[in-house]
Amino acid sequence: MLFKVERNNSTATEEDFRPNELERHIEVYTDYSQRFYRVSRDFSKQYAHIYSARLNTFRTILEPVIREKWQQDYKILKLCQLRDKNTPCVIIGTLFKFQQLKPSILKELSDELEIIPQPTRTHFVHESDSLVLEDELQRIKLVGDSIDVHQVVTGVVCAVLGSEEEDGVFTVKDVCWAGCGMQKPLPVLPNDRYIVLVSGLNMASKEADHLFSLHLLLEWVSGMSGTLTYQEELSKIVRVIVAGGVFANYSNESSLKESDVISSACTVDTFCAAVSSVAPLDLMPGSKDPTGIMLPQKPFHYCLFPKAIEYKSFNRVSNPYECDIGGLLCLGSSGESVKDIRRYSKMDDNLEVMRKMLDWRHIAPTCPDTVPCTPCIDSDPFVIQNCPAIYFSGNSEVFATDMYEGNIGQRVRLVCVPDFCTTKTIALVNMANLDCYSMKFG
Missing domain, CATH: 2.40.50.430 (OB fold (Dihydrolipoamide Acetyltransferase, E2P))
Known part of the structure; x- marks a missing residue:
């Protein structure tokens, strides 16, 4: 993929002002979210099936772990x-x-019984x-x-x-606990490669104070800012993942109105098309977005993106979402399960919750008890089948990151992707060494 950039500084010569075409680095990509796409939508079934399937799956997982920890005693x-x-x-x-x-x-x-309501x-x-x-x-x-x-x-x-x-x-x-399981060897990359993680764009909001930051983000991804050396670094961005909150973010507790979605659909489509024209884009829905609220959420309907779907680099994906980028397994959600676990426990730190989820080997253990999900029958799609190298959760209050290390040498980069609408911040992960840092567009 090509994107044009220009050098612009006070001491530049005529040669420096000539447009330079930099080639976008591409990494092999595979979508591993089929188990989320193929979930049965038969709502005549009871939720007991998913608990039974979950227990049967973990019996197979836990038995060798038990033998290793407690032997045959x-x-x-x-x-x-x-x-x-x-x-x-x-x-x-x-x-x-x-x-x-x-x-x-x-x-x-x-309330209807005229009893004092629960606070x-x-x-x-x-x-x-x-x-x-x-x-x-x-x-x-x-x-x-x-x-x-x-x-x-x-x-x-x-x-x-x-x-x-x-x-x-x-x-x-x-x-x-089950533990995060086996992890395939991490690839050895000769040069830096970056994955951009962003969430909470909130483009259906009537407040426009974050739109300027969105334009800065678009120019940055497109390579339209900085020196030539910096633009060459930007060409190493191999993928952009939007982790939910595209139309509305989680800080907006009011329900999303149909008129707001309709009026913002063109803006969202234009933004996605602009990003997809310069870099591969994976678009995940969130609980406030115009799609089914039950996990796993299916991708956005294609009719919302008449411009963006013209690009092969534009991918409408599920929530949760799992993919392989250049040999690195990435897994994450738009943040519903992390927020729900915090509500029903004394764990207040998102990173602590994500560590627990890896130990439990489950993306959304509170489904279907307190997080709505489809009544799965034969299997539980939220079980972590393979230990990821990057595990992210979207729509967090602030940016946070840490390295999780398993008991058999697993290394997982944990990323709390901040809500862009309120923080104007994104997260970047270097695929070469799993370093992670934030960048603010203010």
């Missing part, structure tokens, strides 16, 4: 096989949290919260200091080591 039993009290064993099951402050439709109906809350953690472990047939209450009720959420599958007491509760001595 303890039997792996199902809840219905518990017979001997106070005998140590291992149970694999799904965690469920009883939470006093958890929103309930019955509580929401209290509006953004976090639903209470000191009385408790945990149970359940499988296909039974459930049992968990106690013990080895598992912190405030550091987990409903839907996480784990293995617990302990014993059933006389009062029928299970005392946990230790916990085994």
